[in-house]
Amino acid sequence: MSVESLYPFLYAGTGDLAGVLEQVRASTVAKIEEIGELRRVISARDGARLAQCAREAADRFAAGGRLFAFGNGGSATDAQQLATLFLNPGRGAPPLPAFALGNDTAVVTALCNDIGVEVVFARQLAAFGGRDDIAVGLSTSGNSANLLTAFDEAGRRGMLTIGLAGYEGGTMAELDSIDYLFVAPSSSIHRIQEAQTTIYQVFWELTSTALTSTNQQGVAHVPGHTG
Helix, strand or coil: CCHHHHCHHHCCCCCCHHHHHHHHHHHHHHHHHHHHHHHHHHHHHHHHHHHHHHHHHHHHHHCCCCEEEEECCHHHHHHHHHHHHHHCCCCCCCCCCEEECCCCHHHHHHHHHHCCHHHCCHHHHHHHCCCCCEEEEECCCCCCHHHHHHHHHHHHCCCEEEEEEECCCHHHHHCCCCCEEEEECCCCHHHHHHHHHHHHHHHHHHHHHHHHHHHHCCCCCCCCCCC
């Protein structure tokens, strides 16, 4: 899809500034309505599953587990943001151990150079992952080979596996090694990423709430949290 097709009013060669501004406004409103509808679809279809997933993640954290997030490109940035949500939640919520597997440049480049990009996440999960841990992989296409390999490794290690994908889920939808897959059903990468941001923000909040409730009931204790 060309830039011209996304923003035709910028390439129309018109001198009508008011008309251009109106088209910009209309384009912005249309995009807001599109992501709003996408979020409503995901909430209606996956809301209950997301809550169950968060409860299982809370159980893993309460047992001493850690979260490992990973993705490529923009999804790597989202993985970093997801890890940051758990590590630095604010609002009095307990900080939880979470790591973005794309952060260590030396490790990532060594694995890519010496073995291949397809193992860049799987090798790290093989080294660090355990049965109480959580693996979260983000992809807009759902077809990233290094995510598929990572999920298979996480599944073998008994980790709770969570996938976020776009379109119809891609190859990730065919994996038995993903416990929970949340799909943003759109062909727009921009809307997919916006929807995925909402999903993992809600996932963090539900997980934090479940942990707080568990602690108040005296059933479990979050490691490292004394509040």
